[in-house]
Amino acid sequence: MIYISGHKNPDTDTIVSSLVITDYFEKMGQKAKPVRLGKINKETEFVLKQIKIKSPALVKSLAKKQVFLVDHNEFGQAGDGIEQAEILGVLDHHKLKGDIKTEMPIYFRVEPIGSTASLIFKLFEEKGFALNKKQAFLLLCGIISDTLKLTSPTTTKEDIKIAKILAGISKQKINDLASGMFKAKSDISGMNLKELLVYDYKDFKEKEKNFGIGVCETTMPNSILENKEKILKLLVEIKKEKKKDLLFFGVIDILKKQCHLFIVGEEEKIVVEKAFKIKEKNNLIFLPGVVSRKKQIAPVIIKAL
Ligand SMILES: [Mn+2]
Incomplete structure (x- = not known):
């Protein structure tokens, strides 16, 4: 079983990436399970609620597990026990820290792109796998969240192109969806x-x-x-x-x-x-x-x- 783990203090990109890449692994004939390292935030909660999808299971330790990392590439951002885990791969869009060392060759893909969700779109595209409406919705939310609706300086032309395609598949208006997400993100009620x-x-x-x-x-x-x-x-x-x-x-x-x-x-x-x-x-x-x-x-x- 491959545990798909995003980073600590999970954000929307980390959660949607864990969920959708799990489907990708399954299409590739591998058993995978998305996990999360902490409480999901209100924006992510809003996103999952829209399409009635459960958040990944909370995991305490990654020790002795086979792990695939999404949306981070350093121990400091990874789950407890990562030093005792077998890391099978990394898919990310952050700076390279270079502290992850492995015994065996691994899959490692890091691109300067707006979100890990964009990279997962590319994985599906490269294999000719179609994204369904829910998967497209999730990935679109990952892009919108990480790029602040395609306005952050991390946004690339590729993100914009991908977001448009995903909006088409999921039948969403990017502006409307982003407004809902940002409203949820800005809701600090019940939080000290x-x-x-x-x-x-x-x-x-x-x-x-x-x-x-x-x-x-x-x-x-x-x-x-x-x-x-x-x-x-x-x-x-x-x-x-x-x-x-x-x-x-x-x-x-x-x-x-x-x-x-x-x-x-x-x-x-x-x-x-x-x-x-x-x-x-x-x-x-x-x-x-x-x-x-x-x-x-x-x-x-x-x-x-
Ligand atoms: Mn990200």
């Missing part, structure tokens, strides 16, 4: 502020520095920014609890395409000012045009470090 800060969070390790970047993609940034003082206090707490050298949190305005990045401490301030060449003001820096942690925040911070 601390949960929100690590809701969409990734760990990084570069140059001996352990750091984390949380983001909140929302259509209603002010409802979060108005809690600035509380957020700053909580970020200091989270930084201690997670034993991070540096911690960053950005509120990304999906509609205006801009980001407010919180400055937790003196070291973050130095790094961020160097990274973005903008002076911090009242523990925040404002970054117009910045919407992508993967392409516009993480690499700039890593370079500054």
Whole structure:
């Protein structure tokens, strides 16, 4: 049995990719099972509800399992026990960390494209497998989510072409579907502020520095920014609890395409000012045009470090 695993703090792309690639493996005559490493977010919940599909099963450890990784390619983002798992393959669209080592040759495919969902479309296309309506819907949602409706700088011409085809198969209007998804994503009811800060969070390790970047993609940034003082206090707490050298949190305005990045401490301030060449003001820096942690925040911070 091949366990299909996306990354920690699963997002929509990770979940839909795990689900649809499982169908691909089955078409190839291999037994596969999608799993998830944590609670699904509200956007993903909305997506699965639309077509009445269950989320993948929660898995505690990947140890001693045969695992295929989607939407990540490093141990830090992978499930517990990954060091004791047999990794059979990787399908991803993130930077290469290069810490995954295997005994045997494996399938490894990483492309600079907007979503892992786009790559799964390509897998089906290359084998001449048709996507059904539900599969097309899921993949379309993965693209919309990761590319912020094809507007993030991570978006490629290929993503746009693929999204149009998927919208056709699933009989969806991209604008309408994206509005529903973004509304669900921006719904922070029933969530406390601390949960929100690590809701969409990734760990990084570069140059001996352990750091984390949380983001909140929302259509209603002010409802979060108005809690600035509380957020700053909580970020200091989270930084201690997670034993991070540096911690960053950005509120990304999906509609205006801009980001407010919180400055937790003196070291973050130095790094961020160097990274973005903008002076911090009242523990925040404002970054117009910045919407992508993967392409516009993480690499700039890593370079500054
Ligand atoms: Mn992704």
